[in-house]
Amino acid sequence: GENVEQHPSTLSVQEGDSAVIKCTYSDSASNYFPWYKQELGKRPQLIIDIRSNVGEKKDQRIAVTLNKTAKHFSLHITETQPEDSAVYFCAASRRATDSWGKLQFGAGTQVVVTP
Amino acid sequence: DGGITQSPKYLFRKEGQNVTLSCEQNLNHDAMYWYRQDPGQGLRLIYYSQIVNDFQKGDIAEGYSVSREKKESFPLTVTSAQKNPTAFYLCASSDDTPEQYFGPGTRLTVT
Numbered sequence: 001g002e003n004v005e006q007h008p009s010t011l012s013v014q015e016g017d018s019a020v021i022k023c024t025y026s027d028s029a030s031n032y033f034p035w036y037k038q039e040l041g042k043r044p045q046l047i048i049d050i051r052s053n054v055g056e057k058k059d060q061r062i063a064v065t066l067n068k069t070a071k072h073f074s075l076h077i078t079e080t081q082p083e084d085s086a087v088y089f090c091a092a093s094r095r096a097t098d099s100w101g102k103l104q105f106g107a108g109t110q111v112v113v114t115p
Numbered sequence: 116d117g118g119i120t121q122s123p124k125y126l127f128r129k130e131g132q133n134v135t136l137s138c139e140q141n142l143n144h145d146a147m148y149w150y151r152q153d154p155g156q157g158l159r160l161i162y163y164s165q166i167v168n169d170f171q172k173g174d175i176a177e178g179y180s181v182s183r184e185k186k187e188s189f190p191l192t193v194t195s196a197q198k199n200p201t202a203f204y205l206c207a208s209s210d211d212t213p214e215q216y217f218g219p220g221t222r223l224t225v226t
Contacts, residue, residue: 009155043219046214046216100146100209105157107157
């Protein structure tokens with residue numbers, strides 16, 4: 001089955017700097033890669049996703065890049081703000097015959113943005 | 116934040132007791148999922164259901180059971196066979212797209 005590894009496990013950045021989180025996946029057939037943000041005690045929220053037919057997607061200060069050949073994808077947060085402090089999870093899944101498969105999650109990255 | 120609800124938010128049980136966690140959605144989603152979250156770990160899939168009256172085991176189904184009698188409801192029972200039941204439990208749902216949307220979670224503590 002799919003295996004997703006996520007690095008780093010913790011990331012401290014100064015406000016205004018950029019943050020990058022990387023994930024690798026094992027199943028070359030995976031074709032959907034979402035990123036979730038989870039604040040303390042809250043539910044994970046989908047913040048951005050990418051499908052395998054594109055290499056990059058941006059939404060304001062966040063972007064995701066995908067390298068299918070190397071089987072890795074990354075989340076980039078620019079101009080970080082204190083409200084970006086949270087745990088970020090990457091995940092991967094693939095389309096089965098008539099439905100989407102299970103999401104396999106990475107272990108998460110605790111991001112701390114210091115003023 | 117509406118659409119998927121879980122109750123209660125906090126649940127305390129004594130060891131050896133079964134407990135049922137509620138998950139309801141009014142999004143008309145066909146698929147529903149249960150995940151377990153432990154500190155420092157990602158979300159691990161317990162059970163999922165892609166249609167009413169059908170469900171499949173996820174990666175860590177031992178000690179858990181589910182039912183899917185109605186499209187909008189997917190309750191999870193944590194049985195006494197689950198060795199380490201204390202965790203944060205998250206329910207999610209999706210329609211015929213890969214995006215999953217999560218409920219607020221139930222924090223279960225078993226002593």
